[in-house]
Amino acid sequence: MGRAWVSRKQLKNYGMLGMNCRNVDFINRYNDRKLFPLVDNKLQTKLLAQEYGVPTPLLRFVVREQHEISHIEQEFEGLEHFALKPAKGSGGKGIMVVTGRHGDQFVRSSGTEVSISDIRRHMSNILAGLYSLGGSPDVAIVEDLIAFDECFAGYSHEGVPDIRIIVFKGYPVMAMLRLSTHASDGKANLHQGAVGVGLALDTGRCLYAAQFGRPVSMHPDTGQALGDIHIEGWRDILLLASQCYDMTGLGYIGTDIVLDRFQGPQLLELNARPGLAIQIANGRGLLPRLRHIEGLTLNRRFRSEHRVDYAMRQFAELEKNPPGVGAEVA
Amino acid sequence: MNQKRGFFAVLMLLALGGVILAIARHVVTGTPFLPGQEKSVWLVEARIDFDADGGAVTASLALPEDQMPGYELFAEQAASPGYGFAILTERRSRRAEWTRREASGEQSLYYSAQLVESENRDDNHANDPPLDQSRIVYWDEARELAARDLLKVARERSSSPQSLTRELIKLLDSATSQNAALLRSGAEQRSDLIMHLLERADIATRSVKGLYLEDARRRQTLSRLVEFYTGSEWLLVDPRTGAVGLPADFLVWTRGRASVLDVIGGSKSRVQFSMIRQTISANQLARASNGEGLFSRLGVQRLPIEEQSMFKLLLLLPLGAAVVVFMRVIIGLQTSGTFMPVLIALAFLQTSLIAGLVSFVLIVAAGLALRSYLSRLNLLLVARIATLIVLVVFLISALSIVGYQLGFSTGMTITFFPMIIIAWTIERMSILWEEDGSSEVLKQGGGSLLVAVLAYLLMQNPLLVHLSFNFPELNLVLLATILAMGQYTGYKLSELWRFRAMDDL
Numbered sequence: 001m002g003r004a005w006v007s008r009k010q011l012k013n014y015g016m017l018g019m020n021c022r023n024v025d026f027i028n029r030y031n032d033r034k035l036f037p038l039v040d041n042k043l044q045t046k047l048l049a050q051e052y053g054v055p056t057p058l059l060r061f062v063v064r065e066q067h068e069i070s071h072i073e074q075e076f077e078g079l080e081h082f083a084l085k086p087a088k089g090s091g092g093k094g095i096m097v098v099t100g101r102h103g104d105q106f107v108r109s110s111g112t113e114v115s116i117s118d119i120r121r122h123m124s125n126i127l128a129g130l131y132s133l134g135g136s137p138d139v140a141i142v143e144d145l146i147a148f149d150e151c152f153a154g155y156s157h158e159g160v161p162d163i164r165i166i167v168f169k170g171y172p173v174m175a176m177l178r179l180s181t182h183a184s185d186g187k188a189n190l191h192q193g194a195v196g197v198g199l200a201l202d203t204g205r206c207l208y209a210a211q212f213g214r215p216v217s218m219h220p221d222t223g224q225a226l227g228d229i230h231i232e233g234w235r236d237i238l239l240l241a242s243q244c245y246d247m248t249g250l251g252y253i254g255t256d257i258v259l260d261r262f263q264g265p266q267l268l269e270l271n272a273r274p275g276l277a278i279q280i281a282n283g284r285g286l287l288p289r290l291r292h293i294e295g296l297t298l299n300r301r302f303r304s305e306h307r308v309d310y311a312m313r314q315f316a317e318l319e320k321n322p323p324g325v326g327a328e329v330a
Numbered sequence: 331m332n333q334k335r336g337f338f339a340v341l342m343l344l345a346l347g348g349v350i351l352a353i354a355r356h357v358v359t360g361t362p363f364l365p366g367q368e369k370s371v372w373l374v375e376a377r378i379d380f381d382a383d384g385g386a387v388t389a390s391l392a393l394p395e396d397q398m399p400g401y402e403l404f405a406e407q408a409a410s411p412g413y414g415f416a417i418l419t420e421r422r423s424r425r426a427e428w429t430r431r432e433a434s435g436e437q438s439l440y441y442s443a444q445l446v447e448s449e450n451r452d453d454n455h456a457n458d459p460p461l462d463q464s465r466i467v468y469w470d471e472a473r474e475l476a477a478r479d480l481l482k483v484a485r486e487r488s489s490s491p492q493s494l495t496r497e498l499i500k501l502l503d504s505a506t507s508q509n510a511a512l513l514r515s516g517a518e519q520r521s522d523l524i525m526h527l528l529e530r531a532d533i534a535t536r537s538v539k540g541l542y543l544e545d546a547r548r549r550q551t552l553s554r555l556v557e558f559y560t561g562s563e564w565l566l567v568d569p570r571t572g573a574v575g576l577p578a579d580f581l582v583w584t585r586g587r588a589s590v591l592d593v594i595g596g597s598k599s600r601v602q603f604s605m606i607r608q609t610i611s612a613n614q615l616a617r618a619s620n621g622e623g624l625f626s627r628l629g630v631q632r633l634p635i636e637e638q639s640m641f642k643l644l645l646l647l648p649l650g651a652a653v654v655v656f657m658r659v660i661i662g663l664q665t666s667g668t669f670m671p672v673l674i675a676l677a678f679l680q681t682s683l684i685a686g687l688v689s690f691v692l693i694v695a696a697g698l699a700l701r702s703y704l705s706r707l708n709l710l711l712v713a714r715i716a717t718l719i720v721l722v723v724f725l726i727s728a729l730s731i732v733g734y735q736l737g738f739s740t741g742m743t744i745t746f747f748p749m750i751i752i753a754w755t756i757e758r759m760s761i762l763w764e765e766d767g768s769s770e771v772l773k774q775g776g777g778s779l780l781v782a783v784l785a786y787l788l789m790q791n792p793l794l795v796h797l798s799f800n801f802p803e804l805n806l807v808l809l810a811t812i813l814a815m816g817q818y819t820g821y822k823l824s825e826l827w828r829f830r831a832m833d834d835l
């Protein structure tokens with residue numbers, strides 16, 4: 001195991017992007033403040049995605065006012081499974097995933113059963129702003145359940161793996177797959193102990209994997225070898241991520257994408273302040289890629305196909321000759 | 331790149347401007363850059379308020395003498411537009427008199443004095459012969475009897491006027507004695523009661539009114555002490571504690587029976603005192619009396635004292651803010667709430683570090699426990715925080731009372747803690763606890779406290795206090811530093827740890 005510290009020089013050599021640099025040089029410079037609500041509010045993101053033809057779980061209905069809650073059961077008629085979430089939530093807070101019915105009861109993904117009045121209470125908590133930042137009033141959205149792709153069976157504990165892709169000026173620059181673990185309590189946050197699997201931009205294959213900042217070679221709960229991970233239809237996923245730039249106009253975003261068994265890749269949410277952990281999962285820094293894209297004399301009319309192909313070509317080179325491939329994975 | 335260079339040029343200009351201004355001030359006014367080279371000067375301001383009846387007004391305020399034990403009067407001013415002003419001296423006692431032909435409505439008159447601390451703690455009046463005991467206040471039968479009994483016991487237990495006074499005060503405080511309770515229950519002030527008792531024992535007394543000088547106190551009233559005659563000299567005694575001798579930092583304002591304030595032609599009159607400690611170089615002291623230069627006009631020192639004492643704190647805030655920016659941007663410490671640590675540090679300045687830390691941790695811990703119950707009630711956020719504020723007020727009161735009972739005088743000053751801030755802190759921490767676990771709470775809470783303590787240590791550093799108050803323009807240098815840190819794009823110290831795995835590659 002390594003030392004507890006790494007030198008500034010080393011970080012610079014690896015091109016690691018630091019928090020200050022991210023804020024000053026990328027978020028402040030490329031993300032217009034007034035566009036933030038487009039991604040901070042899931043309802044707005046979803047409506048925008050529908051407008052631009054970006055696939056996203058179908059929006060069933062929105063609850064905006066307290067009085068709508070009293071006769072909400074009509075809305076649920078014929079809805080076997082769904083996800084109920086606060087539009088302004090973050091970090092998985094306030095999300096209720098219902099996978100089926102059992103008589104009058106709704107069965108949650110965790111297996112517990114809840115009644116319609118539990119759902120009502122949950123909705124009024126959402127409206128009151130219990131899950132939104134600073135407690136501002138919110139709306140509740142109900143969308144179709146994602147039928148998770150079997151390809152990840154054995155790679156995740158409880159939660160659902162999602163693919164995080166950083167998109168800079170419309171070019172996908174880095175990707176990772178997040179696998180929840182027992183330690184992360186089913187959540188997909190790396191700092192809580194989820195496994196981050198860096199994905200090669202050209203193929204969607206596993207490049208490297210880390211948990212708690214250390215390289216790992218297999219899933220800590222299921223023992224599945226992470227090195228075998230290979231995501232099908234990778235170019236389409238990158239295309240989807242790249243389109244989010246055209247859709248929002250935000251220069252530096254993190255896109256969260258999940259794979260639906262029937263519908264293919266779906267946009268789950270966008271983040272205008274994506275975290276830095278993706279670099280740990282990839283064992284590589286973001287900075288060279290970002291600077292490379294910055295240095296391009298950009299033609300705004302480049303279509304997403306062009307940008308994706310460029311990134312796949314360009315960064316595959318970088319990834320072939322990495323500063324360090326996790327020996328455990330390769 | 332060019333843009334960046336321009337930005338740094340502006341920063342350099344800012345910083346340079348601040349330094350040049352400070353040097354100019356130093357040269358012109360002689361304010362020293364280092365504390366300690368100067369004398370301590372107390373600026374005491376009396377503010378008289380009353381409602382004028384509409385006719386002629388005469389207000390008269392007792393003034394301290396030129397030479398008081400421990401202090402020397404250096405300069406005095408009165409500000410009161412429209413009023414005639416004079417200082418009258420008769421038989422060594424001085425009074426300020428404001429006069430006006432016609433005045434109506436609320437009136438405020440100001441008198442301020444600059445007092446230099448002096449080594450000489452001797453009292454000019456220590457050996458005055460006692461006046462005739464003329465006015466004995468008569469009490470009813472029961473009280474006279476109680477007084478006689480009490481004095482008898484005190485006399486038996488004592489051998490001199492000093493010990494008699496001490497025993498008397500002790501007896502008066504005895505919880506079991508009915509006589510003491512009866513005497514205490516009267517309407518008299520404590521000092522009067524003691525004087526009357528001593529007079530019955532044939533000990534001559536004088537009343538002394540004065541101020542306990544403490545930096546940046548506002549709206550104080552005069553404290554009353556008692557002097558008694560031992561047969562050869564007058565000794566001061568604190569009627570509350572029975573301690574004999576001149577208390578530290580006590581400024582004798584006036585002696586004797588004469589009233590402190592007389593207002594003819596007005597009602598609801600009162601006088602309040604504010605005070606502030608200044609540091610002035612000897613040569614500035616010399617210049618101050620005729621200093622009308624630009625710098626002395628533009629100094630904070632020109633403001634009324636009430637405002638100055640606020641400025642003293644206010645001018646320290648940039649320092650605290652800079653510490654926060656440094657710790658977050660350069661070190662990468664996490665704090666809960668961006669500038670909460672500065673507010674905590676301000677509160678520490680008013681309590682003291684240890685007492686402040688202990689009470690802060692206690693209050694937040696108790697608040698978290700209560701909040702965990704609140705979270706089960708499913709309240710809306712606003713209501714939850716309002717509830718927390720109420721609870722925090724209760725907690726602080728309880729802590730103050732317990733502290734007071736245990737004999738910690740800090741109990742009272744805890745109330746300075748910004749309660750709303752504490753309530754918010756508790757709310758944020760409890761959400762953090764629920765969502766990210768207790769380790770995150772400890773991390774952020776510890777981070778906040780660490781930053782607060784650092785900010786406190788800087789904000790109470792005598793040199794920095796001196797500079798920020800006497801050279802406010804130096805804050806431009808801080809501003810430039812903060813702006814520069816706002817442009818820092820290098821790694822935080824914490825990231826060297828966070829990305830430590832890169833070392834293995």
Ligand SMILES: Nc1ncnc2c1ncn2[C@@H]1O[C@H](COP(=O)(O)OP(=O)(O)O)[C@@H](O)[C@H]1O
Nearest residue numbers: 057083089090091092093095144145146160269
């Ligand atoms: N439509 C859905 N179907 C199934 N699971 C969902 C759905 N929406 C969200 N989830 C689950 O909730 C998690 C968090 O959802 P997300 O939309 O990313 O919200 P947040 O902004 O709180 O992270 C996802 O990782 C997934 O496990």
Ligand SMILES: [Mg+2]
Nearest residue numbers: 091092256269
């Ligand atoms: Mg998410």
